[in-house]
Amino acid sequence: MNDQGLSSYFQFSNVDWGNMLTSTWETLWLTIVSMIVVAILGIALGLLLFETTDSHNPLVRLLNWVVALFVNVFRSIPFIILIVLLLPITQKLVGTIIGPRAALPSLIISAAPFYARMVELAFHELDHGVVEAAESMGATRWQIIRKVLLPESMPALVSGITVTTISLIGYTAMAGAIGAGGLGNLAYQDGFQSNNNAITLVATVIIVIIVFIFQFLGDLAVKHIDKRA
Template sequence: MSIDAIIKLMPDMLQAFYETMYMVGISLVIAIVLGIPIGILLFVTDKGLFVENKTLNSVLGLIANIVRSVPFLILLVLLLPLTQWMLGTTIGPTAASVPLSVAAIPFYARLVESSLREVNKGVIEAAVAAGAKPWLIIREVLLPEAKSGIISGLTITAISLLGFSAMAGTVGGGGIGDLAIRFGYYRYDNNVLFTTVIVLIVLVQIIQFMGDWAARKVDKR
């Protein structure tokens, strides 16, 4: 790709970058707000835990597994009526944030649950034996002990959302995926396709580096 072509494409690339960060950012915030509580519930309501509730655990687990089992592109199409009802449109990065969020919540919840399962059972049993209330155990024992794993899970979720956002671009969601389709695929310009791939690779490396650094920083082991 020539310098002139790169300069000409730069405004569109910057706009696509912004839209991708916008989509991923909204979805990630929603995943944190809803995914962490759901992940905690999946863990503490399991058999043998201090808030055991088989019914709630089964229902939450079933919903999470159903959503996670649907390929994102199909989920994207299935949620078009919901997106239309919520926002009045199915086009653009804000609309794409709806299916991205729906996909991210159970995905991150399961990662949070997995992180909590790595917490030493002896620490939990000691807190229960001391008469600590469930909320206090969650806040003072589980979350601090699992903090590193929760951050690592967030890193994995962010990278997955980056890939999902590129798929959302194929159906008018905007972002880097949309740029690759419109300027690369439809115009048979492999240089644009390669450029978008390089941008995505760089973004993934940055997210992974920051996530690993943050996880190491809070790791108490």
């Protein structure tokens, strides 16, 4: 039986490093795949929100209202509830409710609306004069999106996806607790349920390192892209 005192944190002999590595890869895989999908979906939704704001066309206004409602609703649902709520949908989409792949739908549906709001805000913060200049040159709406909105707001988009990814890492751990695999799963099952605090500690340290790496890469990218100052 394991000792349950504070020294239990340091009983590293109980750590199965092979398992730890597998779980780390699962967490990274979950994070990166959901980040990519969230980035694409979030930018698309953010653009849709931005482009449909203040339209005179009643149909467009309706679309804006529907998208905004979708975004607000899914942003408000606590993640742990969202996973449970989406279980039947996950079963339908992925074919299982266990393992890393099963965590993807709820991770994406929870984070994409969050990022979409950041994207919309980034577009609103752009200097309208630049958009007007592009219009005066005869740019199409699509050219303005591709050549003005996206590149000019890139630092905000990248720092937004960094923040979103870091909360995604937290969500992967939560998803792990109900069987999605990854470090959260390991910390819960092999750490908490088997009274093995060393495993929990190591999993925590690895997650912190992953967060730091994503933050560092995000900051580095923003610094490289931002030519404003």
